[in-house]
Amino acid sequence: MTEFFGALAAHSFLQHALLAGLLASIGCGIIGAFVVVRRISFLAGGIAHAVLAGMGIVYFFGGAPLYGALPAAVIAALVIAIINRRFKQYEDTLVAALWSLGIAIGIVFISSTPGYSVDLLGYLFGNILLVTEADLILMAILDGVILLVTALYYKQLLAICFDEEFARVRGVRVELLHVLLLIMVALTVVLLVKVVGLILVMALLTLPAATAMQFSRSLLKIMGLAMIFGGLICSTGLWLSYTPDLPAGATMVITAAVLYVLVLLLTAFYKTRRRRQGIEEMAKR
Template sequence: MIDILSYDFMRNALMAGLLASVACGIIGTLVVVNRVVFVAGGISHAAYGGVGLAFFLGLPVLPVTVAFSLGVAALMAKVTFGKRERADTVVGVLWAAGMAFGIILMDLTHGYNVDLMSFLFGSILSVPQSDLWLMAGLDTLLVAVVAFAYRGFLAMSFDPEFAGLRGVPVKLLHLAMLCMIAVSIVMIIRVVGLILVIALLTIPPYLAERGGRSLGGMMTASALYSVLFCLSGLALSYAFDLTSGASIIAVATVWFFASQGLKGRRA
């Protein structure tokens, strides 16, 4: 299997998996702990609007999709903060609107681009070198923001109301969290696609949560789980000629249900 590293596209794929795992570990943990999985799902599907916009304008997909997703995240943050009862409705509307916007723009784009499918179901084997540099920069930004505001995120994650009373800028942190979720989702879309992105954002943090003693420890363990799933999925797809994104999620899903079975036996 070591011969696969002789291919440039496979080395790029491994690096993309590692970079995406950093985002999964850090931001996926915040998604799970703050119980905003549905919001993350809304952002991921709305991001398709950014993909369609990039194709329509003939611009680089990743930067345009990041910018579009940040706009969606900011809108969700503004409407849903402190109004949990309205969150599901707003997320559902933006979810559908983003997808519809992207589809319409693709219809208006002359010609059909085969790369479009890679954003739906992932194409880690086709990640270019330029995207790796952008992913590395985004990872650095995510790590810096979380490290700088770690105590605030910790307080907000476990008791936002009390944190607000103690002077923690909960509203700003909520906005920052959704924006970081948007950035992470766009990165992971290149790995497993927007259809499967939520699984990679939630399964590793869930597994890490059981043995985690701190938020930082949970982030680290989650990132390691993500690395394991990405590498195992890539090896599986190479060995059996399977779709890489689906293979990664299949490995994560099997691990998830296996851990649930072991947990049930011990209980």
Template sequence: MDILHYTFFQHALIGSLLTAITCGIVGTYIVARRLVFISGGITHASFGGLGLGFYLGTNPIVMALLFSILSAFGVEWVSKTQQVREDSAIAGVWSLGMALGVIFIFLTPGYAPNLNAYLFGNILTITTTDLVWISALAGVLILLFSCFIREITYVAFDRDFAITQNLPVRIIEYVMMTLIAVTIVLSIRLVGIMLLMSLLTLPQITVNIFTSNFRKIIWGSIIVGFLGCIAGLILSYLFNVPSGAFIILVLVVFFLSAKAIKGLFHR
């Protein structure tokens, strides 16, 4: 328990809770709207921003954020107005972001520092600045979903019905795509680009085994995500392995356990 006295571990615990909140809220919308593939596309497109940030010598997270938001808007715009299939647009953005990231990192003089932390995640390296940004995001999400949960739920489950209710569907979609992009970039330090899509979906589908209520899935996802982060964090400290891999493994165990428990009750 002496590890709890270290500042970096305290930051990791706070970051785990805040990330569980943001990913729990946004991930529930992603799963309900079946946007898992889009989240994967945005996640990998952010790699282009990271590479550009390293190449220009600027903050790679800021550049990744710009790339992610532009990618999210690009997918929405192309799929809705240019008669291009959504999955095709996502595949293009996914490939372009990864290709640009590789090119920029290759052209960067020397070795790109902390690249593994962005690819595979290591929450033990999270800083106070990271906590401030993700705290602000968590606050925005909580406020937004508290005030507009009904409208967001309508858009997530039935877009056509939301239109018939005269809801600002396009505005809600673009706002949520922006928040998805921001959540993805600010969560990269936790599990990394390669595994982030799982953190946005595994807690949700685990809770969805027991309930289909939108609010309950949000709350359950936050709890499951936080427990997974804590368990993964402890295992990563004990085995000196990036936290992202252990977090995802724990969440997979939670999902399989939930499926097994559900199966027992239905026998």
């Protein structure tokens, strides 16, 4: 452990990695909470995988792949919103198609790039140790946008996640807000691509929020807790990966899953115990 902290003090790439993990946790905590309560993890997965198309195209034309991720994620969010509005009954099928199509387009462009030498695994599983200062600035801006939009439209977003029909009766522009939420999911996906890669995005988007849900019944508190859990998961995962030189994205996701299962088991244990105590108390009377 001391080896890790020594390296953290010495190497700016590790500091960047840690900062990237913490920045990702902010957007992740907020949007993850919406994704979990609105039950759109699958849509989020579709957006995440469609991102490879954008990254592949930008890479083909010689740009930095991360800048292709943003427009691709937003386009995927818009396509899914249209699917949701027009073809609701086939939504899962169409999202699954978009999911694979994104990967397919990405692979076609990446493999036809001259001097094909790109580390495809880096996009799929992330490479947090290669985060640059420019990446960090982009991540901070994305966090800022997510925080601002959520602060402005919190009530409306809560309303459409909770009860869409009633929100409509109260004059909320449900379709528009749904698109807005999906676009924020897209921004969060971009936040996470460098950290854990697009295949593992879903785990960091859903697991911290799902863990937080075990502790609170207020959406705002769940968001705060999910940010804290996200930060813990990212730093623990980074630390675990350092000495044995494992991919940090993978150790982060495993950390997130272990934390989630532990919390589930603990809450189940306490619930049973409380119930048993309650029954015993009733029997004594």
